Amino acid sequence: MSPIKNVAIIGGSGNVGRPILEELVAAGFKVTALTRATSTSTFPESVTVKKVDFSSPESLKEAFAGQDAVVSAIATVAVDSQEPIIDAAIAAGVKRYIPSEFGVNTRLTPGTTIGKILAGKVAVVDYLKTKESPNFSWTGVSTGMFFDWGLKHITGIDFDKKTVRVVDSGNEKFQASNLHFVGKAVASILKHPEQTANKYLSVASFNVSVNEIIKTIEQLTGTTYAVDKVSSADLEKLGADKLAKGDYSAFGPLVTAWNYADGANKGLTPETSANELLGLKEEDLKETVKAWLVKEGKL
Ligand SMILES: NC(=O)c1ccc[n+]([C@@H]2O[C@H](COP(=O)([O-])OP(=O)(O)OC[C@H]3O[C@@H](n4cnc5c(N)ncnc54)[C@H](OP(=O)(O)O)[C@@H]3O)[C@@H](O)[C@H]2O)c1
Structure with missing residues (x-):
């Protein structure tokens, strides 16, 4: 070609x-x-x-x-x-x-x-x-998720109330770019x-868990965030109920469960990642979060 x-x-x-x-x-x-x-x-x-x-x-x-x-x-x-x-x-x-x-x-x-x-x-x-x-x-x-574009959605962070949202354990690593x-x-x-x-x-750009992101935000801002726990089962039910009514805002809860649920398994592996084929290097989580916090006026 x-x-x-x-x-x-x-x-x-x-x-x-x-x-x-x-x-x-x-x-x-x-x-x-x-x-x-x-x-x-x-x-x-x-x-x-x-x-x-x-x-x-x-x-x-x-x-x-x-x-x-x-x-x-x-x-x-x-x-x-x-x-x-x-x-x-x-x-x-x-x-x-x-x-x-x-x-x-x-x-x-x-x-x-x-x-x-x-x-x-x-x-x-x-x-x-x-x-x-x-x-x-x-x-x-x-x-995967648009990381620097979607951090607010990924963490459900409320800077004023100092809260974040964590799905299941928050330890599941997912694909983000x-x-x-x-x-x-x-x-x-x-x-x-x-x-x-x-x-x-x-x-x-990397595989990352919500807990890793929150820890990075806490380290950079010197602030502790209270955790609102939600279960992926509840999100899936909410999404399915909305969809049954023809409400496409179902995508929010469904994609949240799809990525962050314990056992979701949406992180890439060397076998499933095309990064090497395309000559793409893993990016720096801390630098990305820092740049986002600066943009948000929080650093
Ligand atoms: N991974 C993630 O987290 C994530 C997040 C958001 C989106 N996405 C995906 O990324 C892709 C692009 O989404 P995006 O959010 O970047 O798109 P967007 O900003 O909403 O729209 C992109 C462009 O599409 C054009 N367009 C053509 N027909 C349109 C229509 N009927 N209504 C509105 N705009 C129309 C417009 O360009 P002109 O005005 O120049 O014609 C618009 O600027 C989609 O496949 C989406 O599902 C992924």
């Missing part, structure tokens, strides 16, 4: 899309941001920006012309809309598509309660598999097209 040079990104203004876009630029790719015609998103001057009508195959095909790869960091609410985007990318000669995954390893979810919410993402990867050819391949990326680390993973995938073709890869 010839090297990938031109990369189009969808959702490049978003929570994870922006750091991915920045890392693609830093890695030397020629980046084009595709943004909705109605969008008010702004982009750095170093990228080409194209307004696209995502409901029009012609508009999409035109936008994808000359692109070697498409990275989709499209919003969760729009992941289901990717099949026509994939079709247009293939029609335009795009060689690699990275779908909007970037979280839970959705390959593990069919048949589970959380899998009912993630079915759209699963269907997109299944669809990509049917499109594999000598000219077209895909790579899926599971990142900082936003720019996700960007570096995407850039490395596109720098290694042969090694990453038609693979679903899992990466992580």
Whole structure:
């Protein structure tokens, strides 16, 4: 496969899309941001920006012309809309598509309660598999929790009340990635097209437990936090009840139990981690938490 040079990104203004876009630029790719015609998103001057009508195959095909790869960091609410985007990318000669995954390893979810919410993402990867050819391949990326973006949610911390939330024992280690680390993973995938073709890869800045994070916060701030204990069984029941009523806020309790429950087993192992394949180094927990506390105005 010839090297990938031109990369189009969808959702490049978003929570994870922006750091991915920045890392693609830093890695030397020629980046084009595709943004909705109605969008008010702004982009750095170093990228080409194209307004696209995502409901029009012609508009999409035109936008994808000359692109070697498409990275989709499209919003969760729009992941289901990717099949026509994939079709247009293939029609335009795009060689690699990275779908909007970037979280839970959705390959593990069919048949589970959380899998009912993630079915759209699963269907997109299944669809990509049917499109594999000598000219077209895909790579899926599971990142676990967005760590630096989601620390408040991960710990349930209330700085004023000095409380944190711990699920079960709090000792379970889970997969977590900082936003720019996700960007570096995407850039490395596109720098290694042969090694990453038609693979679903899992990466992580580190495996970490909620108790380790709380201990780090306490050490850095010199403050002790009172622990609110919740059981993963209660969270799973809450999520299932919400989902039964069609309430998709079920994802919050379900993903919390999915990751942090005792025995959840969502940490990566040398066998399941693609960090080495992609040349990604483990990041520093204390430095990450410190930078977050500074940003939050707590240090
Ligand atoms: N692992 C985690 O902890 C975690 C956390 C959050 C999200 N995620 C995942 O990461 C991926 C990206 O999520 P995100 O939070 O980064 O996305 P986001 O910021 O909510 O949205 C990304 C971009 O999608 C575009 N977009 C296209 N159609 C849209 C629509 N119908 N409504 C709103 N925006 C639309 C917008 O770009 P334009 O305005 O430029 O068109 C928007 O800026 C998703 O797969 C999501 O599930 C993972």
